Amino acid sequence: MNLTLKIWRQKDANDKGRMVDYKVTDISEHMSFLEMMDVLNEQLVDSGDEPVAFDHDCREGICGMCSMYINGEAHGPDRGITTCQLHMRMFKDGDTITIEPFRAAAFPVIKDLVVDRTAFERIQQAGGYISVNTSGNTQDANSIPISKHAADEAMDAATCIGCGACVATCKNSSAMLFVGAKVSQYALLPQGQVEAVDRVQNMVAQMDLEGFGNCTNTGACEIECPKGISLENIARMNRELMKASLK
């Protein structure tokens, strides 16, 4: 395939940035999107140009690092995948593909397609954990009865990889799907109950402090989430916060 790429180039956090057109040729439809980006970068290096900076790590849909907004959608036009799992067969020969970084005031661009998503880490640090003394007599997890339904739902919430596609997709740059998932994975389990009040209050407070927007329930985040995190998690977070506020 021969393709035209329109890519956001930004030298550093202070640069204004702009879209730049590139041509790539002989792209195999079996390549992943990131492999196509590798081809482009080799081409740029060969011609003495600066390669396009983009985040990537595991390249198997687990790490959540690859954060590209492709043809107007987070992680591109396919569903339930990260950018590294997007295959070039989703495009046609001669296509023009627009590639941008995830956009949100709380996700400032560091360089080209690389954005700073440490806001998510600060939200996690505010309460996305349980305090367990692991030094010595750690209790066997299976000794606490948990219903299959609750365990499955908690596991589903815990599959969130914190990629930020929800924020990038949301017209309000809301992080509520991410925070909802992180609150839910503990709210559904007995181990999470002890710190439930502080957790939801602190995580929501940190989310607001980071400057993410408000959820208006468009549902776009759920559609674009590579792990299929459900909107139900946002509803659960809302319930948790309401409950916590009454205590």
Added chain:
Amino acid sequence: MSGFLKSSIGRKVAMALSAFFLMFFLLQHFAINILSVINPDVFNEVSHFMGTNPFVQFALQPVLIFGVVFHFVMGFVLELKNKKANGVKYAKNNGAANSSWMSRNMIWSGLAILAFVVLHFIDFWFPEINTKFIQGDWSGMHEGVEGYRYFHELQEKFLSPVRVGAYVLAFVFLALHLLHGFTSAFQSMGATSGRKKTLQNIGKAYSIIIPLGFIFIALYHHLNH
């Protein structure tokens, strides 16, 4: 509790509560208005009761005005905050791929409804306030009109095709606003997924039947005068 009200979720809950109140009001307003088609005399009686009952006038009416103002003001505040949360605008954004037009354009359908509310107040509410509170006429009568004046005034207003057109258009926007707003309010209140399908169906029915009913009333009086 004050922390909750200041939080993004607290604001969404407040928005949802005001939406519930307005949706209940809309249902009540429709129930009275449809009487003008079924039985003008009963419509006159109910209108006179609503227009002169002290509890409705001095307790419920201020609450309603507060609810309307709050919903609009909070809507704008949240929209501004959300705009601030956005980074640089995408060169290409395919919103239609993952969300409905209604959900992405609540501010525009809301503005259309706000414009309608202003028109509706000029048409009915301000003249009513003038008659009762400035002229001091609480009789519900009008010279040359037999019985109460309310049905007659309603018919007079819907003579104008321009006004009827504006009302019909506003109700279309109301339907679009409700098609997202109904279920969105429940989602903000933390409604569980088990009831999602039922809520969606009730929401669709409400969002279509109520505005369509108001359109029917406006057209009926325009065509049957």
